[in-house]
Amino acid sequence: MDAPPNLTHPSEVRSLLARLDFHPSRVLGQNFLIDRNILQILIQAADLHPGESIVEVGPGLGVLTEALLDSGVGVTAIEKDRRLAALLRERLADRPRLDLIQADILTCDLGALFTRPGAKLVANLPYAIAARLLVELTALPTPPVRIVVTIQREVAERLVAAPATRDYGLLSILVQRPYAVRILKPVSRTCFWPAPDVQSSIVRLDLRSEPLGGAAEEDPLRHLLRHVFSQRRKTLARSLKDLIPDPLPALRAAGIDPGARAEQLPPEAWPGLLRALPDGSTRRLD
Numbered sequence: 001m002d003a004p005p006n007l008t009h010p011s012e013v014r015s016l017l018a019r020l021d022f023h024p025s026r027v028l029g030q031n032f033l034i035d036r037n038i039l040q041i042l043i044q045a046a047d048l049h050p051g052e053s054i055v056e057v058g059p060g061l062g063v064l065t066e067a068l069l070d071s072g073v074g075v076t077a078i079e080k081d082r083r084l085a086a087l088l089r090e091r092l093a094d095r096p097r098l099d100l101i102q103a104d105i106l107t108c109d110l111g112a113l114f115t116r117p118g119a120k121l122v123a124n125l126p127y128a129i130a131a132r133l134l135v136e137l138t139a140l141p142t143p144p145v146r147i148v149v150t151i152q153r154e155v156a157e158r159l160v161a162a163p164a165t166r167d168y169g170l171l172s173i174l175v176q177r178p179y180a181v182r183i184l185k186p187v188s189r190t191c192f193w194p195a196p197d198v199q200s201s202i203v204r205l206d207l208r209s210e211p212l213g214g215a216a217e218e219d220p221l222r223h224l225l226r227h228v229f230s231q232r233r234k235t236l237a238r239s240l241k242d243l244i245p246d247p248l249p250a251l252r253a254a255g256i257d258p259g260a261r262a263e264q265l266p267p268e269a270w271p272g273l274l275r276a277l278p279d280g281s282t283r284r285l286d
Helices: 010-019 036-046 063-070 082-091 127-138 153-160 170-176 218-229 236-242 248-253 269-276 281-285
Strands: 053-057 074-079 098-102 120-124 146-152 179-187 200-207
Touching: 036 063, 036 120, 036 146, 036 179, 036 200, 053 063, 063 074, 063 120, 074 082, 082 098, 127 146, 127 153, 127 170, 146 153, 153 170, 153 179, 153 200, 170 179, 170 218, 218 236, 218 269, 218 281, 236 248, 248 269
Parallel strands: 053 074, 053 120, 074 098, 120 146
Antiparallel strands: 146 200, 179 200
8 A cells, every 4th residue: 555645745745746637726826835844833833732623724635634633633624626625535534533625715604614612723825815714704703712824924914014004904903803913934935835926924813802992893893994994095084074974073082083094093993983983874885
């Protein structure tokens, strides 16, 4: 019986894909992790304990999947590519703690994947969906308690950006309110095969005990944020006039300078502004 391929050796990865006549898709972000050191950093950062529930998005050839399973956790892996899903079912058929779903994560019921507090997400996320997926995870009733992912470096920098910096924006606020975010390590292009066109970073997100600025109605808050960041060159006093005739009392009540622009406000300021606005004012944006 042939020994299983070592998926951290580029030559063995290329050989396996050649036998399958499989050509990685750039559109789907099929850049397979081949660096054992990066793999170990992901596993250590996740702080895994036997019996935990882990969701993995885009398992690809299964190198991270196997490492997760070896840690004693249960893994739900969502793979969009039908051929890769079939390969994983064959390679990992003897791993009872694996639930493999062949589907597009963006069309899945995310709430059904994270039904109980304490679940984690660990993945090499496809670049094209990373930001959207992270934003959707923050809106779940029970979001993952920890997220450890490799993502495009530019997206990682937006996640940790401070107010009044070039990279700070809507993504920064939506993620930083519920999560404490850290960039753990830059990842070279050579850690993947085929090498992507962009640099990557490992990022860890830890769920806060309470969102920055306190609880808020998420849909109205997101309507408000999208509106003001679509007019980020305007002062808040001007952009909020699309919602209420005179926004100055609401801005004063929230302790916000009417001359400030959206990118100058920290994540914790926005729930207070939403509470200061008249009820239903953000419905004008629907």
